[in-house]
Amino acid sequence: MAATQEELYETLQHDAALSWSERDLPQRLRTKHVHSLHPYLGKYVPQLVEELLRRHVPAGGRVLDPFAGSGTTLVQALESGYEPVGVDIAAFNCLLMRVKTDVHNPFVLEHELRDVLARFERGEGQAGRSTPYLRTWFAPQSQAELLRFRSLIGEYESADVLRVVLTRAARSARLTTHFDLDFPKQPQTEPYWCHKHRRECRPVDHAAHFVRRYLLDTLARLKEFARLRGPRPAEVIHGDARSVTLPGVFDGIVTSPPYPGLIDYHEQHRYAYELLDLDDRRENELGAAAAGTSQQALRTYVDGVASVMGASAEALRDDARAVIVVNDRRDLYPDVLERAGLVLTDRHRRHVNRRTGRRAGEYFEDVLVARRA
Numbered sequence: 001m002a003a004t005q006e007e008l009y010e011t012l013q014h015d016a017a018l019s020w021s022e023r024d025l026p027q028r029l030r031t032k033h034v035h036s037l038h039p040y041l042g043k044y045v046p047q048l049v050e051e052l053l054r055r056h057v058p059a060g061g062r063v064l065d066p067f068a069g070s071g072t073t074l075v076q077a078l079e080s081g082y083e084p085v086g087v088d089i090a091a092f093n094c095l096l097m098r099v100k101t102d103v104h105n106p107f108v109l110e111h112e113l114r115d116v117l118a119r120f121e122r123g124e125g126q127a128g129r130s131t132p133y134l135r136t137w138f139a140p141q142s143q144a145e146l147l148r149f150r151s152l153i154g155e156y157e158s159a160d161v162l163r164v165v166l167t168r169a170a171r172s173a174r175l176t177t178h179f180d181l182d183f184p185k186q187p188q189t190e191p192y193w194c195h196k197h198r199r200e201c202r203p204v205d206h207a208a209h210f211v212r213r214y215l216l217d218t219l220a221r222l223k224e225f226a227r228l229r230g231p232r233p234a235e236v237i238h239g240d241a242r243s244v245t246l247p248g249v250f251d252g253i254v255t256s257p258p259y260p261g262l263i264d265y266h267e268q269h270r271y272a273y274e275l276l277d278l279d280d281r282r283e284n285e286l287g288a289a290a291a292g293t294s295q296q297a298l299r300t301y302v303d304g305v306a307s308v309m310g311a312s313a314e315a316l317r318d319d320a321r322a323v324i325v326v327n328d329r330r331d332l333y334p335d336v337l338e339r340a341g342l343v344l345t346d347r348h349r350r351h352v353n354r355r356t357g358r359r360a361g362e363y364f365e366d367v368l369v370a371r372r373a
Contacts (some may be wrong), residue, residue, distance in 0.1 A: 037099065068088045071101060071234070074234040117212060175189060240281075244301060309337070323370075341373045
């Protein structure tokens with residue numbers, strides 16, 4: 001294994017437009033404007049989407065992402081002048097996508113976000129209803145501050161933006177270690193040695209500073225994206241892509257399906273479902289970590305992804321392409337494509353630009369380009 005990405009890239013045979021080293025594409029560029037409104041595991045980088053759209057979808061065309069996740073395809077399609085539609089089974093994903101891709105009135109947005117922040121910092125709002133999960137994972141003061149902010153949200157036109165601010169603050173304010181925000185297993189209630197800061201740290205016991213930080217950050221990111229994007233919002237469909245009715249015909253698909261047995265996208269954002277009382281449809285999630293990677297689980301995964309891609313392909317124009325970004329180390333996708341009625345026309349191998357950026361890692365994925373049979 002190469003010691004660093006730089007050493008790896010000296011010898012790697014790759015498509016220069018699809019693979020980047022950390023030096024070429026640092027995190028601040030991978031998480032530009034609204035791509036970093038809220039942390040989300042498993043998303044691909046917007047620069048990859050930009051290049052795939054340029055290669056495989058006619059300029060200004062309609063593009064579909066049936067596994068839309070946090071909306072990377074949709075956001076980049078808007079920035080690049082396309083008309084995007086995204087489908088996802090997870091309610092939080094759809095909330096996040098709508099906030100990222102809606103056309104916000106800049107004057108209303110700024111006035112409302114600054115107004116609710118001023119009211120919150122004056123102590124307005126009521127704590128209201130809690131849940132066992134919130135009482136377990138948040139210190140009393142953190143919980144009270146989050147619930148008080150929640151009580152103010154419904155009074156504003158920008159309520160969904162404020163809901164995303166609330167969930168991002170909640171993610172950071174949980175009783176967990178600083179180095180384990182993605183998959184905390186149990187609440188951290190005592191001081192601990194922090195591998196991130198290399199010193200003893202204490203669990204977070206208040207949330208107000210996170211509310212302020214992320215509210216102002218969200219405002220800045222939405223304003224930045226507003227200067228770059230097209231004039232129309234994306235269309236976001238909350239539902240099962242195997243059975244939803246897709247609106248019209250598409251000039252291309254650009255998507256990255258979930259990997260089998262790796263991430264539970266509902267549990268990843270459990271705090272959001274608890275705070276916002278979102279519709280939890282995890283029983284229909286494909287590739288959820290809870291399902292594991294047994295032979296039966298993999299068969300179910302292939303059935304599901306093939307069904308989604310088949311239904312999506314039916315909405316493609318005759319000469320359109322379906323582009324799928326996936327780490328197919330189990331060689332499942334030849335079967336997926338065949339069952340979806342798709343024929344592989346091209347395949348690119350790319351090295352994944354890891355978020356830490358310092359070590360290379362042997363993590364590769366494929367870009368599968370297919371057309372209807």
